[in-house]
Amino acid sequence: MICNQCPRKCNIDRKQAKGFCNEGQNIRISKIIENFEWEEPCISGKKGTLAIFFSGCNLRCNFCQNYEISHIGKGQEYSKEEFLKLLRSFDYSKFDSVDFITPSQFSLQILAALREVEIPVPIVWNSNGYESEAVIEAISKYIDVFLVDFKFYDKGLSRTLSSADNYFEVASKVVKLMSKLKPNKVADDLLKQGVVIRHLILPGQVKDSIKILDYIHNNIKDPIISLMSQFTPNGRGELNRKITPLEYKTVLAHAERLGLSNGYFQEFTSADTCFIPKF
Template sequence: MICNLCPRKCNATRNKTYGNGFCRCESEMKISRIAPHLWEEPCISGENGSGAVFFAGCTLKCVYCQNYEISHENNGKYYTENMLADKLRELVDSGVHTIEFISATQYIDKLIKTLDIYKPAIPLIYNSGGYESTDTLKKLKGYIDVYLPDFKYSDDSLAKRLSKCDDYTQTTLNAINEMLIQKPKLTFDDNGIIKSGVIIRHLVLPNHTINSIGVLNLIKENFGKKALLSLMGQYVPHGKAENFEDINRRITQREYDKVLKELIKLDLDGFAQELESADKSYIPQWDY
């Protein structure tokens, strides 16, 4: 295949053994972990967890990625569409409340084929770095119930330095807009599990509260209360973060409170993590 699936538009050659795009992914679907995951927002995990499918490789590759071993090093196991469909059945049988596809952009066509074989009757969540092409997102219409994009940067120079993106901010605004066109209404079941809608995540980075405040303001200006916001304070230096002095520490309570204060001032709806969440034990064990 020639790949232009994400906004990087690499025009890359991808076949069974080779991929020369930014993500370095081959054409075969590669997955790093499939298991119930308990640490998402309460409306996603509930009591039994979300069935999380972590895809190998990433179109963003942030230097500090908490999942560095799979996003940068592409570690995982190859799955056919039928194999993944079987795993989705197992997850549903285990009693999870939702199924979550994490960083699936580079395999989107195969994910859709999988869902044509078996579409679980529980909410399907598309968890993404936010940097998505609207044309590719349109392919997911009718397959996905809840979009869970990150909105990482309001400062494109920071996006360029940490995620090698020249155009992160506007591209992500456009992507979230498309997600809201597809899923404009937030709905929940009687147990508070989300059935439909968009939740935007923002991870606060150390020394970059101005970036975070910019993100919150862009969300307010562009989307108002149509989406929920999930503010995350769980940053721990990981991956190549030690090479970047500004992000080589956890965030302080003072930094988090400053961003939280802006969230309250803007009257955005959603969730805010406790700072105690900043612990590497929340990073899954990659058993492939």
């Protein structure tokens, strides 16, 4: 399979070689956690979600909170048949949703499987926003909720932290498209269909966060946002401290000024490694 499925457009045969995401042709899964409760309440619900953490990543931020799976790429390989068997093996009455976490490097493989399986709870596509619009359009027929990161505005920042000059150019279009494809539908406090836009505030980058919020305010109708304060240095990238209370308050105040009140605003104290699952 010649892979150009994400904006990296590596144009390599994943049977023979690995591209930027460092993944081969088969799906690889790093961890599965049943009844996972750490997503936004409208996704985790009361029963928790079935969280499937895919290995590798097409963005590979150097500050990644899940470095072991995104960069080192621990995980078990699944052929299409094995992945289908896995998806059919769960008792979905135990969960309020299924959460595909960092799935973009396997978009086409997951799409092929979803065409052949019925999953009776909302399927969540939990991605980094650095994705192809055509792929998002195709996958939207089979998933219900986009839980999407909207990380950076500034080119220099996305270049330094994620080797992706064009992150904002790509992600801004993708977030807009997702919102058009999946208008929000809530029932019993669960998001049955829709988009949650996540933004992780980075240390020293308040201005960047403000520009992201401005874009959301000006371009997305009735957005659900999730403003995250939990950044924890992983000891590898340039970002070597947590955000300060003042940084968090400044971004939060801007969200309030814009009227972005529908969503989730973490307690400042959540900046702790206990929020990062062990792999």
